[in-house]
Amino acid sequence: TWDAFDPYTNLNAAATILRECWARKPGSWLDAAGCYHHPAGGQPAARYRAIVRGHLAKISPAPRISAPAAEAPRSVAALTPDPGFVWTEPGR
Template sequence: MATTMNPRRKFRPRVQCRVWAPLARLRQCVCGYLVGVGSGYLVVMKVIASDAPPPAYQLAAHGTGVPSQVLYALALQESGTLLRGERIPWPWTLNVAGKAYRYADRAAACSALLQAIQDVGAKRVDAGLGQVNLGWNGHHFAQPCDALDPYRNLKVVTALLFEHKSPGIDWVTAAGRYHRPAGGVPAARFRQAFSRHLNRITRTHFKD
């Protein structure tokens, strides 16, 4: 959910794990995630084994009216990165002033998140698996860094996504509205990318 405003100051991340980092560095990122989250292991590692939504996504979507496949496809597009040729959602992803940063652990991401809010303002910062914008939706978290908790992030993302799903609107359109409520070209591009992920996961289309 990137924004388009101009930053007041340049954000300077201290520690990060970028999409284009060497494989060894990405492996360190995964290890940090397993240690830092514990049971959250399934959020990352299950993705590598199958295109089916990992248990964390199924749990977050259960009883909400949002299919777990839709939630997973959205996370793949919002925070996805490549690991050993597989695309996985990365929980410690930030988007600051339109630029993505990925960190090895929650502590590093939290430090960068707080600095980014100070530097460019909360409305120019998206965080976590679903890239929740902290200016518009930060009130869903007790504190900004809570957006970096995979389960809390998915809970908020599911609620927001459901808000954009109205009668006669399919999940692809709802996902585009989630990413860019104002619509336009950014929303259209997101819908296309989201559809590719969803079709690969489900081999079908959600219309209801």
């Protein structure tokens, strides 16, 4: 079906999957990204987390540490990133 090519459908599906991954192991968006890429975990998820971590280091070479969020956000999608956005991973 053509719904598979609809960006809003895809963003909604991605947000749902990320939310479920976050719920499995809250506290790390890198772990959620690994789960999104390979829900069974293992080496494929670890490899993807390393790739994401490397890309994040390029866009934010001096991350600030902040306390982890208590729960997943209620909405995920944004059309443009906030210019003050800084990715953080506590305890890493």
